[in-house]
Each structure stands twice: as structure tokens, then as C-alpha cells.
Amino acid sequence: MVVLYDDQIIEREQARIDPEDRAYQFGDGVYEVIRVYYGQPFYMKEHLARLQRSATEIRMNLPYPLEQLEQRLLQLLQRSGLQEGNLYIQISRGTAPRNHAFPSNARPLTLAYTQPSPRPVKELSEGVSAITTEDIRWLRCDIKSLNLLGAVLAKQKAVDHGSKEAILVRDGIITEGSSTNIFIVKDGVLWTHPANHLILHGITRQITLQIADELQIPVKKQPFSKEELFTADECFLTSTTMEICPIIQIDGKPVKSGTPGPITRQLQQAFEKQIALLQSRLSKSSK
Ligand SMILES: Cc1ncc(COP(=O)(O)O)c(C=O)c1O
Incomplete structure (x- = not known):
């Protein structure tokens, strides 16, 4: 290597x-x-x-x-x-x-x-479960620093509970996941925490917001509470390695029907198109 x-x-x-x-x-x-x-x-x-x-x-x-x-x-x-x-x-x-x-x-x-x-195809198609836990990290989460102990402890707690991700809660507000950004859908509107010092400004978060704009899905870059998370119609996480991945269960409770929602699916399809573009660009350049 x-x-x-x-x-x-x-x-x-x-x-x-x-x-x-x-x-x-x-x-x-x-x-x-x-x-x-x-x-x-x-x-x-x-x-x-x-x-x-x-x-x-x-x-x-x-x-x-x-x-x-x-x-x-x-x-x-x-x-x-x-x-x-x-x-x-x-x-x-x-x-x-x-x-x-x-x-x-x-x-x-x-x-x-x-x-x-490989791409996490099973998770992307079936969705994953998550837990909620307190956000104990420092106040400059916008810096992608090597100091990851807060995230490591949160992720391990999720793994201990048989879940894929820990959703972090600070003062009753959902900030992000231990290594992902978190979105919910409520009455057709996409919600995610604003890009300030409390979250990493995820590249996949940004791509997702661009796609939502193109698809004319209304977006609120506003904090939402743990209660709003539990009454959401859909929930998903975004990251470089997990792409746009549905969350279908949180703290053992199903998100709505417990299956990936339609807006999540729409966003996933548009994201996949961007990946496919890389392949078509490659085949064009080799001709
Ligand atoms: C705390 C945190 N939030 C969000 C993300 C997602 O960011 P990106 O989409 O740029 O991978 C990551 C990625 O590692 C992260 O560590």
C-alpha cells in the first residue's frame, strides 16, 4: 500500500x-x-x-x-x-x-x-437505525479537526445499541450525527441545522441542499427539536461515505411507517445521477 x-x-x-x-x-x-x-x-x-x-x-x-x-x-x-x-x-x-x-x-x-x-447499498435501500445522545463535543464543530473523542464515544454508544448512527442533541436541539449531518421532512419541508459552529458544514449536506433547490423542495435551515425529530415524516443522514441514507428507526421507535420516505428517495435518486455522471464522463474521455 x-x-x-x-x-x-x-x-x-x-x-x-x-x-x-x-x-x-x-x-x-x-x-x-x-x-x-x-x-x-x-x-x-x-x-x-x-x-x-x-x-x-x-x-x-x-x-x-x-x-x-x-x-x-x-x-x-x-x-x-x-x-x-x-x-x-x-x-x-x-x-x-x-x-x-x-x-x-x-x-x-x-x-x-x-x-x-463499496457503496453501502443495503443501508441506502433499506435505511438504518439511530439512537439519540447528548452532544458533548466542543463548540467549534465546524472545524474538521483530528480531535474526535466526542464523536468516537457517541458512535460507540450507537454501535452498543446495534444502531448505525448517534444523533446528537444539544440543549434539546438536534445538531448532527456523530459523523453525518441530519435532515428531517415535515409536511413536505426539509429541515436541517444551520451551518454554524455547532455542526460540520458537510459537503454532502451542501449537495443535498442544492438538489432540493433543483427539485423545488422547500428547505428550512433552522434548528429543530428532539420532539420534532420524533414526529417527523421522514429522516435521513448525509455524509461522504454514507451518501443520503434513510433513518427508519430512532431510539427503537419507527420513523413514521418505518420505511424510507418519498422525498428521501427523490433526493437519493438525484444524488445517484451525479455519481453516474462520473462514469459517463469517464467513458467519453476514453473514447
Ligand atoms: C461530525 C460530522 N458531521 C457531518 C459529516 C458529513 O460531512 P461530509 O458530507 O462532508 O462527509 C461528517 C463527516 O465526516 C462529520 O464527521
Whole structure:
């Protein structure tokens, strides 16, 4: 397996992480996960723009220009031969003697690799169950930081309950999932939490909102309560790896009839069309 290490593509076994790497000690760094379909990255520019924003928000300079990173990632993708899966990228603030404050001269370390992973077709067609749990994370959830313990604990609680996702509740309001954004449909209107400091501004959330706009589905980017979640007509989650996935049961109770709803299905179909476009572009370019 090959990895991108700083700005070189090397064998995984050659990559060395120092014990005093700040990502390892403090979770001091940022990351992205980009989906790959038909060997091509999906919404790569949007993910890289968010990576840049996350780095800026934690006051970390990227070690080299974003355009260079993009080129290296495309080379990595080609070298790995990945057709369907995920491209993971993280940038640590670098290695320095352990001390909370920023080091004065550490070089940020980029690490990226690919992971084969099929589309979650069963979940996408049948829907998944979720639990609700308190949102115990920090107040800058808009930064895609390596510090993921709040999300890890929430996701494990979901797994312990035999569920796919933990829906996070802060002061009675649904913020997002442990690694996904959450939407509900109520009387034909799509609701999702506004993109502020309490949620990650999901790329798939943004794609879903664009699709809803094109399909003329009314949208409210407004907070909704746990009570509204439990009386919703439909519920679904969005993420790079889970796409637009119906949630059919929450805390053991069915969402409406307990089957994926019609607006969720409409959005899923439009999303699939975007994936299919990648394939048709590929077959055109090879002609
Ligand atoms: C907390 C959180 N919210 C939402 C998302 C979904 O974001 P995206 O659609 O960009 O993958 C993620 C993805 O990892 C996440 O960790």
C-alpha cells in the first residue's frame, strides 16, 4: 500500500510517525475524507477548500500550496489503483517537544492514503437505525479537526445499541450525527441545522441542499427539536461515505411507517445521477 507522506508517495512501511507528532499527542491537526467513484474523486475541490478553512481556523499553515496537494492526491489515487472507496488526508501541526502552545518551527505533516470501500447499498435501500445522545463535543464543530473523542464515544454508544448512527442533541436541539449531518421532512419541508459552529458544514449536506433547490423542495435551515425529530415524516443522514441514507428507526421507535420516505428517495435518486455522471464522463474521455 502506498501513502502520501509530506509531499512524497512512499510505501506505508517507510512512513514514520514521531512520538512527539502533535496529531498523535493532542489531536492537533485537520483532516478530510473524499469519496472515490470509478477511480475519480467526488467534489474534491470542495473538500480541499474545507481542509484549507479548517487549517486556517486552527491557525496552521499548510506545508505547501493546495494546488500541489491536489496534484499529489491525484497521483496517489492513480498509484493506488483505487476504483471505489475513500481517500483520507490528514495534516498534523508537526513534531516538536511536547508543550500545549504552538511550536515555533515545526513543519506540518501531510499523510494520505486510500481505502477500498463499496457503496453501502443495503443501508441506502433499506435505511438504518439511530439512537439519540447528548452532544458533548466542543463548540467549534465546524472545524474538521483530528480531535474526535466526542464523536468516537457517541458512535460507540450507537454501535452498543446495534444502531448505525448517534444523533446528537444539544440543549434539546438536534445538531448532527456523530459523523453525518441530519435532515428531517415535515409536511413536505426539509429541515436541517444551520451551518454554524455547532455542526460540520458537510459537503454532502451542501449537495443535498442544492438538489432540493433543483427539485423545488422547500428547505428550512433552522434548528429543530428532539420532539420534532420524533414526529417527523421522514429522516435521513448525509455524509461522504454514507451518501443520503434513510433513518427508519430512532431510539427503537419507527420513523413514521418505518420505511424510507418519498422525498428521501427523490433526493437519493438525484444524488445517484451525479455519481453516474462520473462514469459517463469517464467513458467519453476514453473514447
Ligand atoms: C461530525 C460530522 N458531521 C457531518 C459529516 C458529513 O460531512 P461530509 O458530507 O462532508 O462527509 C461528517 C463527516 O465526516 C462529520 O464527521
